[in-house]
Amino acid sequence: MTANQYDAIIIGGGHNGLVAAAYLARAGKKVVVLERRHIVGGAAVTEEIFPGYKFTEFSYVVSLLRPEIIRDLELPKHGLKILPLPSTFTPMDGERRGDYLASWDDHDLTRRELYRHSPKDAEAYDEYAPVMARAAKAIKPIINLIPPDPSSLHPRDLFNLLKVGQYAKSLSEKELYTIAKLVTQSSADLLEEWFETDALKGTKAASGIIGTFLGPRSPGTAYVLLHHYMGEIDGAFRAWGFAKGGSGGVSGSILNAAKALGVEIRVNASVKQVIVKNGRAVGVALENGDELHSNVVMSAADPKRTFLQFVESRYFPEDFVTSIQNFRTRGSSGKVNIALSELPNFTALPFEGKGADSALHRGAVSISPSIDYIERAYDDAKYGQISKRPYLDMIFPSMIDPDMAPPGEHVLSCFVQYAPYDLEGGWNDEKRNELGEAVISTIEEYAPNIRKCIVGMQVISPKDIEAIAGITGGNIFHGELLLHQIFFLRPVPQWVDFRTPLKGYYFGASGAHPGGGVMGAAGMLAAKEILKDGNW
Helix, strand or coil: CCCCEEEEEEECCEHHHHHHHHHHHHCCCCEEEECCCCCCECCCCEEEEECCEEEECCCCCECCCCHHHHHHCCHHHHCCCEEECCEEEEECCHHHECEEEEEECCHHHHHHHHHHHCHHHHHHHHHHHHHHHHHHHHHHHHHCCCCCCCCCCCHHHHHHHHHHHHHHHCCCHHHHHHHHHHHHCCHHHHHHCCCCCHHHHHHHHHCCCCCCCCCCCCCCHHHHHHHHHCCEECCEECCCEEECCCHHHHHHHHHHHHHHCCCEEECCCCEEEEEEECCEEEEEEECCCCEEEEEEEEECCCHHHHHHHCCCHHHCCHHHHHHHHHCCCECCEEEEEEEECCCCCCCCCCCCCCCCCCHHHHCEEEECCCHHHHHHHHHHHHCCCCCCCCEEEEECHHHHCHHHCCCCCEEEEEEEECCCCCCCCCCCHHHHHHHHHHHHHHHHCCCCCHHHHEEEEEEECHHHHHHHHCCCCECCCCCCCCHHHCHHHCCECCECCCECCCECEEECCCCCCCCCCCCCHHHHHHHHHHHHHCCC
16 A cells, blocks of 8 residues: 555544544544644634633533544543543522522532522422433434434335334433423423522523524524533543543544554645546645545535535536525534633622632623523624624633643633624724624623633634634534534434445434534444445
8 A cells, every 4th residue: 555545534623523533543543634724623623822821712512422432443542531520510690690500510509509590499309310311311222323324225225224123112202292392392392391599590591602603592402502411521421521631632542542542643644636537535635735536536625615615516417406505504603702800700609819819710691691691692792793792602721721721821712692693884993893892891790800801812704713613603513403414414314323325425423313512422333334335
């Protein structure tokens, strides 16, 4: 085999691409990963934006990473360490301003806190948590199923359809109804059936709108909430965590595992086109003019780059191309990363003096005082505007991993919704400043000292996510998790088994089943299907 001849070429060095490469190499294949940037990891990277301050620029928490990937690739041996986020703190608004709602990774502590606000909600929580946990556990097997094409009589599809039927048969009637309701209901309707405390409903509803161009009252957002509820660390349902070294620590551990298995990594290697001969993908041409050849090419880029950019449309059926063109990838989220000289002091749970802190800084801080608050933020975005008072999900990585900032100083990671990709007038420096100001002024309502703490600030819009991470539309999931874009409809009906209409060309990214998040499932499943096909 020549230097530029491989068994498999992986386009894109995000976590799914690295996972796929590692599984293929584990099976003895010669694999190369091609990454357009100077660093692998895709949207799961850690970079030093200001001297001494390290940021997880895009993705910032971890919990969906599949336990079997952690085990199979021995990721802890290769540097993976998950540090738990012990709490979520929500400062309250309106008549309750100055108070807060906290939840903990301890059920009894959370129940006691809820009882302080509403005895009814404390009782309901004891029922809600097991119902959601059962629903998440019930739907979890679907993650590792290859979605069948229900219109196909191919033995592979019939077998997978049988597995879906067996899975459905194993569920109780109550579980089936719960799942049917969750995939069609809005997160607001779901939560209003259970709870009465505004901050509780707002904080939980926020999980249903992350990465979608929808509000909490939009049908389908209850499924997105469930998708995030499936978070696992080491196979157990727990709070979301932060990887040692940031999200780059997750990608770094997969990278180390892949390298140990013999995977070749090329950075600054932007792919121009997939080479097709006799109706089959046989390699790639790079922007620098180099050509690499292989038996298999797998794209870990988003669906639109995979099918509309890397390959000429004449190699795909017309209806397939149309479906990809219509696949919804509108980004709705931004990220603001802030270097701090000291911690912001929240009036709801204050501390005394510089260098001090309160328990809230070791967990997540959610600016989501009510469902109506988030819905109003969505109203701005619907008409092409930055939310004036956005939903914010914040963590202080330096409080969990002190290596993220200089001694005594801190970094703040702010996930922001809504920042629409299709902003009226387009994104420019003025609009980025507007987004940054919206974030700071919102935090300032709850932590008045925030401005004097700021050493530096990085504002990332969906356009920046597209430009930097190479994700079309800046959608953090490579495509919204909508009912018509999940399971056997993701990304295109009849082509959901990680194969494509072009022989030898595979697709294993977040735009494929089972969806987005730092999960790795798409890369793992795609690699397993590639190995089944035996194109060697």
